[in-house]
Each structure stands twice: as structure tokens, then as C-alpha cells.
Amino acid sequence: MRKLGRGPAPKVLVENAVRWTDEFRVSGKPRPESRRYAHKDIRRSLGDMSCDKCFYCERLLKPREGGSDDEVEHRRGVHPHELAYDWKNLYLSCSGCNGAKKSRPEIAIEDTLDPCDDAIEPIDHLDVYVEHARPYRDSLKGEYTIKKLGLNSQIELLLARQRCLSQFWKARGDRMIAAARTGPVSEADAIAIERALAEEFAQPHMPFSWMFRAMLRRSGALSR
Ligand SMILES: [Zn+2]
Structure with missing residues (x-):
């Protein structure tokens, strides 16, 4: 959301x-x-x-x-x-x-x-663990939302999120391989590659963009 x-x-x-x-x-x-x-x-x-x-x-x-x-x-x-x-x-x-x-x-x-509530930023209440939604910092609103909408109990939805994450990790691997062809890839390079890719997956038109925003927050790079 x-x-x-x-x-x-x-x-x-x-x-x-x-x-x-x-x-x-x-x-x-x-x-x-x-x-x-x-x-x-x-x-x-x-x-x-x-x-x-x-x-x-x-x-x-x-x-x-x-x-x-x-x-x-x-x-x-x-x-x-x-x-x-x-x-x-x-x-x-x-x-x-x-x-x-x-x-x-x-x-x-x-x-x-409520995704249309101007006063609320949904990502402040939601976190992700693999393909599972979690309340962020024990947010009750996050917990009620996950339960009410079945965000972790709709099997098709969980599978779709899993596929989306697989695409992300595959793309990350491809980029690492491409980068390695041009020279040694440092840890900082790897982090930069992963962050740039997460930014792409977090764009508004991308499915399940909230998962990647949560990922970026974890790395301290969440941009709103
Ligand atoms: Zn839905």
C-alpha cells in the first residue's frame, strides 16, 4: 500500500x-x-x-x-x-x-x-519480511490492516509477491555479473547496485512497491 x-x-x-x-x-x-x-x-x-x-x-x-x-x-x-x-x-x-x-x-x-488519507503515510506502519507483511514498529494500524485485508493470508497474493522478489534478486544478480565484467565489484558497489535497483522497484507504477520502500528504509535510503 x-x-x-x-x-x-x-x-x-x-x-x-x-x-x-x-x-x-x-x-x-x-x-x-x-x-x-x-x-x-x-x-x-x-x-x-x-x-x-x-x-x-x-x-x-x-x-x-x-x-x-x-x-x-x-x-x-x-x-x-x-x-x-x-x-x-x-x-x-x-x-x-x-x-x-x-x-x-x-x-x-x-x-x-487508508491509502487516500493525506495525514497518513502507509509505509510508516508497514514492514516486510521476505514476502510477508509485518507491522512497522508494532503499529496497531499496520497490524489491523494486514489482518483486515488478508495481506498475509491470500495465497495468490503471497505467491505474486514472491515472484516479484525473485525478479528483483535475479535482476540484482544480472547487474552484479555485468558490473564484474568491467572490473572488480567492491562491497560499496554491490550496495549501490542493490539500492539503485530497489529504487526502480519502488516507483509508484511498480507492483508491490511498498516492499521495496521498506527495503530502502532498512538501508537508510528511503526517499518519499
Ligand atoms: Zn488487493
Whole structure:
């Protein structure tokens, strides 16, 4: 998870939110219409915020067309009805995180990290141990977030993080070999190579960038 800046509400929402909310209220239905709150323009605006990654786990999401894996979700639910089409309540979540979130009602969403909260820097609460998420410095918010979103219990997610780390270590090896071809590689060179690579993997568009930010913090090189 990383901090995300929320842009202005998409036009379709600005123009229709009041009417859609009224219609949802009088419909008596438990859920608003997904073709409205997950309208392609809303989905695109949310995707622009996170480089098309899940707001929570940073898994890269598949394009909406042709077998969508992503879900526009309501972070704080849809009651009261005003929340259904409230731009600030719409998040992009993979089905894994969305499902995990719903299965842990005992943990209040308010007790977890909100990637869109200006006052919070998620990396201040999360750490990584191999592919496992850990609370940073015993952060309760970090611990509740990991549990609520199943960040260590979604098997597919753990495997994806493992693959991502393997790519990192393979790329590190390749760079070391390339450097060694041009001359001896000192310990300082090796650290510099690893740090530069971690910086690349920590870029906002990269999947699971938080893991590499945590790695950089460990080496004292975290840049925000
Ligand atoms: Zn996710």
C-alpha cells in the first residue's frame, strides 16, 4: 500500500451523484448499481490514481474489458445512502482484498490504513519480511490492516509477491555479473547496485512497491 492522491471527481459522478443517490434511496435495494458507481470513467479515474493497481495490496489489475479482476468498492460501505456515490468513498480493490475485507467485520475499517488519507503515510506502519507483511514498529494500524485485508493470508497474493522478489534478486544478480565484467565489484558497489535497483522497484507504477520502500528504509535510503 502506498499513499494515493485523489484527483477531482469524474464528470459522470459530479453530474449524476445526487440523482443516483435519490434513486438508490427510494429503490429499497441493499446495493447501488455497479454499472453506475463502477462506470468506466470512474474506474479510469481510480486507475489513474494508483497506476491501475489495487489501492490496498498494489497488485496490478487486469484491464476491465475481457475478464476483469478489479472491483470498484465502497470503503465505508453504502449506508447511509450518500456513501454509494461519494467520490471519496470509492476505491479500486482487487477481488482478493475486497473479499478479505468483507470477511473480517470485527476489524473496523477506521482502524486500518487508508491509502487516500493525506495525514497518513502507509509505509510508516508497514514492514516486510521476505514476502510477508509485518507491522512497522508494532503499529496497531499496520497490524489491523494486514489482518483486515488478508495481506498475509491470500495465497495468490503471497505467491505474486514472491515472484516479484525473485525478479528483483535475479535482476540484482544480472547487474552484479555485468558490473564484474568491467572490473572488480567492491562491497560499496554491490550496495549501490542493490539500492539503485530497489529504487526502480519502488516507483509508484511498480507492483508491490511498498516492499521495496521498506527495503530502502532498512538501508537508510528511503526517499518519499
Ligand atoms: Zn488487493
